Amino acid sequence: MLASMKARRIAIVVKGYPRLSETFIAQEILALEQRGLDLEIWSLRHPTERAVHPMHKAIKAPVTYLPEYLYEEPLRVLRGGVWSLRQKGFGRAMRAFWGDLKRDFTANRVRRLGQAFVMAREMPEDVGHLHVHYLHTPASVVRYAALLTGRTWTFSAHAKDIWTTPDWEKREKIAEALWGVTCTAQGAGNLQSLSRPERVSLVYHGLDLSRFPSPPEGRPARNGVNPRDPVRIVSVGRAVAKKGYGDLIKALAALPQDLHWRFAHVGGGELLASLKKQAQEAGIADRVAFLGAKAQPDIISLLREADLFVLPSKEARSGDRDGLPNVIMEAASQGLAIVATDFAGIPEFIRDDLEGRLVPPGDWEALSNAVNLLARDPERRKSLGDAAFSRLRREFSMEGGIDVLEARLRAVTQSPTREPERV
Template sequence: MPPSPEARRIAITVKGYPRLSETFIAQEILALEERGLDLEIWSLRHPTERAVHPMNKKIKARVAYLPEYLYEEPLRVLKSAAWSLRQKGFGAALKAFWRDLKRDFTANRVRRLGQAFVMARELPADVRHLHVHYLHTPASVVRYAALLTGRTWTFSAHAKDIWTTPDWEKREKMQEALWGVTCTAQGVQTLQALSGPDRVSLVYHGLDLSRFPAPPENRPARDGSNPMDPVRIVSIGRAVAKKGYGDLIQALAALPGDLHWRFAHVGGGELLAGFKKQAQQAGIADRVAFLGAKAQPDIIALLREADLFVLPSRKAASGDRDGLPNVIMEAASQRLAIVATDFAGIPEFIRSGVEGELVPPGDWEALSNALNLLAREPERRKILGEAAYRRLRQDFSMEGGIDVLESRFRALVDNPLKQRSPCERP
């Protein structure tokens, strides 16, 4: 329903909630809530994972789930469609949808309109503003719902949504949103080229260090020479193409025979079975453990016990790529030496040879060489880990980004009588 004149609440829309791989979203919601903003969460999907991060349990916001597939809740969808037909914004929403459908004639597009009908009808009157994480399908739902109800909306863009959404769609959405933020300089440059310099700005997620224990004072000086105490290498990330785990398995298989090591991977994903098979075929399955998805406490424990963190991100065939992966900063929070690729937003945090070692994306030989050298040099790992921890604390804490978002949201909801056009620049 349309907002009341006194409305002050913000509806945060996400694709799925909660998700183990999206700690940065949960971190942001919790921080904004703790600063006194009145929030609720709308999710396009129900959770698919059993484990839940502790900070998700601390979030008090009401969570509403839209029908993931319209046929699963036909009465809810039909009631919402009938309600939407009677709204002043129906013509504008339908016009936007029809333009989109002609260029993207898919069932997914129709589903987003149906979800928008439900969201628009069921939004409480005390919701003033809509904010959405991801500029692709979640933003379509929010855009249509905003047009139906006369609400303003804003967005946070991250990774896949920037690189795989058509330019026409990003451009038109950004024209209607009040403002947007994204988490890497590369993302800002790409989106500003479509929207102008004032519409999108850089806001790093950063890391809420209060959620993490102080890093270990001293790690064992493992150098790979003792088969009874091998170097411990760890990586955290979904088993998807853009994470580059196929390259990593090749790199691990190429490590010299006199280096003793073990590797642990945390994360689910559609390519997990293929990576396990690749490790078996490479003859390293006995030294590789695929642990599946884990909650934050288990991840922190693994990072504290490790000697070396690795993330070989690369561009996927679909065009998808990482932003600045939070797991890089999580590894830095425990003073862990990092090997990663010089790609996407990673070099905005890790400067090669200073806070870690960077190799070209897709170059498994360079990756293997970097792992081999650092595995044998515990003192070098200590220097890199300390530098990464310092950079995290000085330049990538969560507070700066939350300050920006809080200020912008308060400018919208603390002045409920001052309405702004969806096309007005902030």
């Protein structure tokens, strides 16, 4: 056990690395590393995308991949299990595991225990603290590994992990972690209601504006009148239910015939084929381009060339929802007018008719109307885009959040292990 170990190094644990859709995690790791924290990365999955962001290439922390499926590396899992069996924390880890398994009897629980065995055995001795992104499955691995080894752990919760994880599980994990942060007021309120409020803090990701060019000067004043120079509408996000792209296809199809426009979507996702079919059936496939996943430089170029950014987030049937999507702040970094939904963490940054236009989630008719009005009004687009950029620079830069995380993580590198709370 490492009960008295001081965390000279910190392990950052993620579900997958690198991932194009998680620029906020890469941004945070790089910033903490540049401030002198000694980090290493542990990932539950291997990457599934070929492209990477420049941030990923700049990160120097070594990466260790756990077996995504236990049967793929049986000897590694067996060694981890045998090693764990001899540890003083084995009983505590197994009690936590059995408590979880009784309430959620799934193969996923067994997989997380096996990954924790491997992590606990292979973690270098000079790593004394674990910080995990996402409070659902990655935090289960970290929780079991921490119990096995006596290490401390903390968490960053985001969106899906908050809204789809049972309250009992969140409550127990929050009690065992030293502290946690999350990136929206809604999410913070949910987690604080399950613990002492001071255990979970609101820390916005913000945006590292040093990685982005200044907004372009003199965007063309397109108004949809010229068919040879249509209004350019863009969105960036995974093609999944919570992004609301089905509503956007309906909204685009309902735009008046005299408005000339083109739409480009960037992102992968399970619903991509369905959205392409929907666009075809709606008769707008010739004006819609699905570009797939792109690295950040390509996304920035697209944002600079666009006139309007749209993201119609809503709650999925599974309960999954967005936090404050980084892509909205990225659009604001380029002074781009934004149409989004009054949902999740979005209105914490975009206020209706001040920094953008917000419509009710799931209301494709209101979405279509907002897009139509802004597409025809380049002066209003410029006013909203300027206001969004100003608020981003003033209140949502990365530095404030990184200051908090740096201070807290430096504090745990100087603190011995704390006993978890009882729940």
